[in-house]
Amino acid sequence: MSLDDAMQTFIIECRELLESMEAALLSAEEAPASEEAINAIFRAAHTIKGSAGLFGLDHIVSFVHVAESVLDKVRNNEIPLDPPLVALMLQVCDHIGLLVSYLEQFKEPDNDLLEGSAILQAGLSTYLSDTPQPSASTLPVEHDAPYESEGGTPVETDNWHLSLRFNQDVLRNGMDPLSFIRYLGTLGKIVSIVTLTDTLPPLDAMDPETCYLGFEISFSSTADKADIESVFDFVREGSQIHILPPRSKISEYIQLIQSMPADDMRLGELLIKCGTLTRQELEDGLASQRTVESPDQVKPIGEVLIEQNVVQPVVVAAALDKQKAVKDVKTAEASLIRVDANKLDQLINLVGELIIASSGASLIAQKEALPHLLESTSTISRLVETIRDSALSLRMVPIGGTFSKFKRVVRDVSAELGKDIQLEISGEETELDKTVVEKIGDPLTHLVRNSMDHGIEPAEVRLARGKPVVGTLKLDAYHDSGNIIIEVSDDGGGLNKDKIFAKAVERGLIKPDQIMSENEIYNLIFEPGFSTADAVSNLSGRGVGMDVVRRNIEALRGTVEIRSVLGEGATMRIRLPLTLAIIDGFLVEVGDSSYVVPLDMVIECIELPVTQAGHDAENDADFINLRGEVLPYLRLRKHFEINGEPPRRENVVVVQFGDRKMGIVVDHLMGELQTVIKPLGKVLNKIRGIGGFTILGSGRVALIVDVPSMMQEAEHAAHEHITQKT
Amino acid sequence: MTITVNINGAMGHVVIEGEMTIFEAAEYHAALMPPVTQCHMLELDLTNVTEIDTSGLQLLVSAKLRSQQTGSTLSITGHSETVQQVLDATDLAGFFGDQVVLTASE
Numbered sequence: 001m002s003l004d005d006a007m008q009t010f011i012i013e014c015r016e017l018l019e020s021m022e023a024a025l026l027s028a029e030e031a032p033a034s035e036e037a038i039n040a041i042f043r044a045a046h047t048i049k050g051s052a053g054l055f056g057l058d059h060i061v062s063f064v065h066v067a068e069s070v071l072d073k074v075r076n077n078e079i080p081l082d083p084p085l086v087a088l089m090l091q092v093c094d095h096i097g098l099l100v101s102y103l104e105q106f107k108e109p110d111n112d113l114l115e116g117s118a119i120l121q122a123g124l125s126t127y128l129s130d131t132p133q134p135s136a137s138t139l140p141v142e143h144d145a146p147y148e149s150e151g152g153t154p155v156e157t158d159n160w161h162l163s164l165r166f167n168q169d170v171l172r173n174g175m176d177p178l179s180f181i182r183y184l185g186t187l188g189k190i191v192s193i194v195t196l197t198d199t200l201p202p203l204d205a206m207d208p209e210t211c212y213l214g215f216e217i218s219f220s221s222t223a224d225k226a227d228i229e230s231v232f233d234f235v236r237e238g239s240q241i242h243i244l245p246p247r248s249k250i251s252e253y254i255q256l257i258q259s260m261p262a263d264d265m266r267l268g269e270l271l272i273k274c275g276t277l278t279r280q281e282l283e284d285g286l287a288s289q290r291t292v293e294s295p296d297q298v299k300p301i302g303e304v305l306i307e308q309n310v311v312q313p314v315v316v317a318a319a320l321d322k323q324k325a326v327k328d329v330k331t332a333e334a335s336l337i338r339v340d341a342n343k344l345d346q347l348i349n350l351v352g353e354l355i356i357a358s359s360g361a362s363l364i365a366q367k368e369a370l371p372h373l374l375e376s377t378s379t380i381s382r383l384v385e386t387i388r389d390s391a392l393s394l395r396m397v398p399i400g401g402t403f404s405k406f407k408r409v410v411r412d413v414s415a416e417l418g419k420d421i422q423l424e425i426s427g428e429e430t431e432l433d434k435t436v437v438e439k440i441g442d443p444l445t446h447l448v449r450n451s452m453d454h455g456i457e458p459a460e461v462r463l464a465r466g467k468p469v470v471g472t473l474k475l476d477a478y479h480d481s482g483n484i485i486i487e488v489s490d491d492g493g494g495l496n497k498d499k500i501f502a503k504a505v506e507r508g509l510i511k512p513d514q515i516m517s518e519n520e521i522y523n524l525i526f527e528p529g530f531s532t533a534d535a536v537s538n539l540s541g542r543g544v545g546m547d548v549v550r551r552n553i554e555a556l557r558g559t560v561e562i563r564s565v566l567g568e569g570a571t572m573r574i575r576l577p578l579t580l581a582i583i584d585g586f587l588v589e590v591g592d593s594s595y596v597v598p599l600d601m602v603i604e605c606i607e608l609p610v611t612q613a614g615h616d617a618e619n620d621a622d623f624i625n626l627r628g629e630v631l632p633y634l635r636l637r638k639h640f641e642i643n644g645e646p647p648r649r650e651n652v653v654v655v656q657f658g659d660r661k662m663g664i665v666v667d668h669l670m671g672e673l674q675t676v677i678k679p680l681g682k683v684l685n686k687i688r689g690i691g692g693f694t695i696l697g698s699g700r701v702a703l704i705v706d707v708p709s710m711m712q713e714a715e716h717a718a719h720e721h722i723t724q725k726t
Numbered sequence: 727m728t729i730t731v732n733i734n735g736a737m738g739h740v741v742i743e744g745e746m747t748i749f750e751a752a753e754y755h756a757a758l759m760p761p762v763t764q765c766h767m768l769e770l771d772l773t774n775v776t777e778i779d780t781s782g783l784q785l786l787v788s789a790k791l792r793s794q795q796t797g798s799t800l801s802i803t804g805h806s807e808t809v810q811q812v813l814d815a816t817d818l819a820g821f822f823g824d825q826v827v828l829t830a831s832e
Contacts, residue, residue: 054795171748176779181815195787195816202795203762203788208755209748213784215816 007103010051012338014100017044019405022093026407029086038081041089042071048096053202059109060099061205063117067092070127079127088123090408095120158246159191160228162217167238170211175235177211183231188221341434344394351384351391352676358384359673359697385674397437399477399486400428405441406448410473413452420459420470421452427477432484436556436576440486443549443560447488447572448473450546455492455570465567467491480575483600489571495564497521522562526550557691559708561658575658585675585694587702588653588666591642594702596675596694597664601655601707605669608633608650624663626654633663634714636705639689655707662711677704688713729757738765743774746782754785762789766798773804778812790822 021044024037045068052060067089073079095116102109162184166177184190196214200206221228225245232241358380365373403425414421456462456471463469476487497518504510504524528547553560558576577583585596609624623632633652636642652663677692684690691706727744738761746754761768770786772778786802793800802824805813813819 171751171779171781174748176748178780178783178812178815185815190815193815193817195818195821197784197787197791200784200788200791203755203785203792204759206755206784206788208751208781208785211780211784213780213787213816 007055010055011100011104013051014048014096017048018093018097018100020044022090022408023404025086025089025093026411028081029083029411038071038075042068042075045071053205056202056204057103058205059114059117060096060103061201063099063121064096066121066124066128067096070124073127085127088120092120092124158220160188160219160221160246161242161244162215162219162228163240163242163244164217164232165196165214165240166211166235168210168212170235170239172209177213177215177235180231180235181215181217184217184219184228187223187227187231188219191218191220193217339394347391348395351388354384355388355674355676356695356697360699361697363697388674392433393431395434396431397434398429398431399437399484400425402437402441402444403428403475403477406444406475409445409448410452413449417453418458419452419456421456422470422472424472424474425476426474430477430479430484432477432576436484439552439556440574440576443552443574444475444486444488446546446549447574448475451488451490451492451570451572455490455494457493461493483575483577486574486576487571488574489569491569494566494568494570495522495525495562496566497564500524519561522564525562526560557706559658583675583677585673585704586653587670587673587696588636588651588664589668589670590636590640590666591644593640593642594670594696594700595636595666596673596702596704597653597655598704598707599672601657603654603656603661606652606654608652608665624652626663629661631661631663632714633665634710635665637665637667639710639713657708657711660711662707662714664705664710675702675704727753729754731757731761733761733764736764736766738768739771740768741771741774744776746772746775746778746785748779748781751781751785754782758785758789762792762800768793768798768800770800770802771804772802772809773806775806775809778809783812783816783818787818787821 021041024040024044028037028041045064049061049064049068052064070079070085071089074081074085079085098113098116099109102113164177164180167173170177181190181193194216196216197212199214200212206212219228225243228243229241232239235241358377362374362377362381365377406425407423410421410423451473452471456473457465457467459469462471472491474487474489476485476489478485501510501516501521501524504521504527505512509524509527510516526546526549550560553574553576556576558574560572560574562570562572564570584599586599586602588595588597606626622635623630625631631652631654637644637646647667650665650667651669652665653669654661654663656662673696675694678694679692680687680690689706689710690703691709692704694702694704696702727742727746727750729743730741732739740758740761742754768789770789775782790800802809802822805824810819813822
């Protein structure tokens with residue numbers, strides 16, 4: 001792995017860590033932060049700092065270091081994680097992201113960037129200086145503490161336990177921690193000592209005059225606490241000196257465990273370091289926890305150990321929690337592998353070719369009518385189908401990741417607008433193609449911002465309308481007949497269709513006497529000419545850049561529609577195909593040409609009633625009576641201007657898209673087939689009604705019918721038809 | 727203090743004599759950087775170190791950590807009595823993993 005590759009990995013890792021840090025921060029803002037969340041935030045900062053150090057990225061290390069120090073204080077409950085701090089930390093997140101993107105673009109950090117670092121660092125350092133002295137908060141408690149138990153029995157050790165983390169400036173102040181340890185030797189016997197090097201930066205990043213080392217000491221002595229404490233009198237300021245007497249209260253050990261660095265922390269070592277537990281006792285405890293099968297029946301490790309009278313449970317539980325958090329992260333890492341997206345694309349392409357080849361083979365088998373060959377080709381087809389599905393599922397990712405990014409957007413925008421808006425997310429487990437997920441982010445952001453900006457009313461208006469003061473924005477995703485639906489809904493004012501209509505007339509988009517359905521009027525806001533600056537205030541402003549939204553969505557073969565109830569809110573519904581590459585198709589024939597209709601949209605096939613068959617030319621906007629329902633239909637033969645006589649019996653393929661139905665009249669129905677969608681060349685891609693093409697097993701080309709655009713075409717034609725008549 | 731640095735390709739030999747304390751820490755840090763970053767095999771001779779404090783110790787630890795991460799070798803070929811005492815007192819002798827050679831007089 002070259003340095004560049006490693007750097008790339010570092011950048012990706014950083015982005016992921018920042019994402020999880022941001023998520024944890026946002027959740028901390030909503031509810032009081034759990035210890036787990038705080039640890040996650042701290043770990044993210046810590047890991048970024050560590051990795052940056054490996055690459056000698058001093059500017060990142062020094063910046064993250066300050067943030068980490070503040071987070072460490074949060075972790076030790078020295079300062080609360082209050083909203084201002086969360087806000088600051090979010091800025092820190094952004095800034096780290098910025099630092100990383102400079103790295104990605106091989107740009108040297110410029111002045112603006114460094115200035116940004118300095119400002120945030122200044123903000124962070126106020127937290128570092130304002131905090132109460134840690135020694136003051138921990139030591140007095142122990143001073144008068146009775147050695148008897150308070151919340152449990154005392155631990156078994158007969159030794160003092162000293163946990164020393166020196167003030168970083170201790171060396172500069174002319175004191176040497178080693179000399180304190182040497183002096184300690186005169187008061188008793190150092191039973192064991194562990195030198196902690198966790199905070200020691202790499203050689204090139206370290207400041208040789210800063211003290212980085214910490215010590216954990218098990219100390220056997222007859223001296224009293226005041227004597228031992230007095231050893232550290234000179235260094236107490238700014239240092240974390242914990243002195244636990246023999247047979248201390250358990251709570252004090254827990255406090256100590258919690259103040260230990262989180263990484264590389266093996267529980268066994270830790271407890272043995274602390275002299276609290278033997279390895280055997282620990283292993284027994286872990287083993288009995290493992291035997292408990294169902295997760296909801298898992299007893300807290302403390303209970304397990306209490307039952308066995310092994311050790312003071314609280315101590316173990318605290319340590320186990322920590323270890324588990326570290327372990328969880330590791331297993332998550334282990335069960336995922338990174339694959340180059342290009343490799344996946346290549347795989348999908350190959351699977352596509354495989355599908356074509358295998359349908360070619362089945363075709364030959366059918367022609368030759370050899371039972372054995374037929375049997376084996378059908379087995380192959382089935383397997384290929386499975387391969388196709390699993391290959392495609394490799395590209396499927398849950399949309400939750402995209403959704404959770406909006407927590408931040410909603411938070412920031414609502415602060416910017418001075419509105420109180422909460423985000424509700426559902427359907428985050430809905431999966432869709434990775435390329436779609438990547439491309440849907442921008443349009444979604446636009447819709448979300450629009451809803452917040454113009455949809456949800458200011459608090460006063462909401463109160464006046466009798467709505468809850470807090471506005472709600474909902475993101476939802478679900479599957480619907482081979483499509484994925486993503487909804488952005490708000491409980492704001494909704495769209496005013498009269499105003500939109502008037503505005504569109506004013507802009508010259510429509511004629512004043514045009515008759516339009518409610519839906520069509522709403523859709524006007526997606527027209528390019530509609531978005532103008534002065535539309536913002538009055539017209540609830542939707543339409544600012546909305547044409548871009550629609551274009552982006554259409555590029556994904558999707559559509560967007562609006563539902564709105566005036567005064568109650570609006571819903572933007574994005575409908576996207578599940579995947580861009582391969583679909584199940586329904587093969588039909590008209591004359592000599594083959595067409596494929598996406599199978600997901602096909603509801604049923606019927607024969608065109610004979611009474612309808614003859615009547616054609618003049619009365620073009622045909623419809624049939626489908627079990628009492630009016631079903632408009634379109635003749636593919638006429639639509640694509642195919643010559644030749646229609647057969648005596650024609651068939652209707654009934655398709656559905658959204659809540660609309662339509663019939664497509666064709667000559668023959670050929671059946672299902674797996675279709676690899678090949679995009680049309682540039683010359684042809686303006687043709688309406690065709691979404692791509694595919695190659696059949698016989699080697700012939702079939703066009704894929706683009707049902708949505710064909711429906712629009714048909715409706716359009718119907719309108720003109722009516723206008724001509726009237 | 728004196729620090730003698732010999733770099734011969736990927737091999738390095740560093741002799742430190744005198745005090746290794748906070749007062750010289752910056753100088754040691756600067757002097758150790760090139761051999762530690764450039765050499766795959768680095769020998770540190772601390773036979774004549776008269777005094778070592780936390781700053782000196784953490785420099786050694788950091789250099790050793792770096793060598794472990796990069797897969798190079800850093801070995802301490804000679805320990806003065808002071809160095810040895812400090813390594814013992816901090817239980818870091820095992821971390822460095824060097825053979826401690828005692829002089830005959832002990």
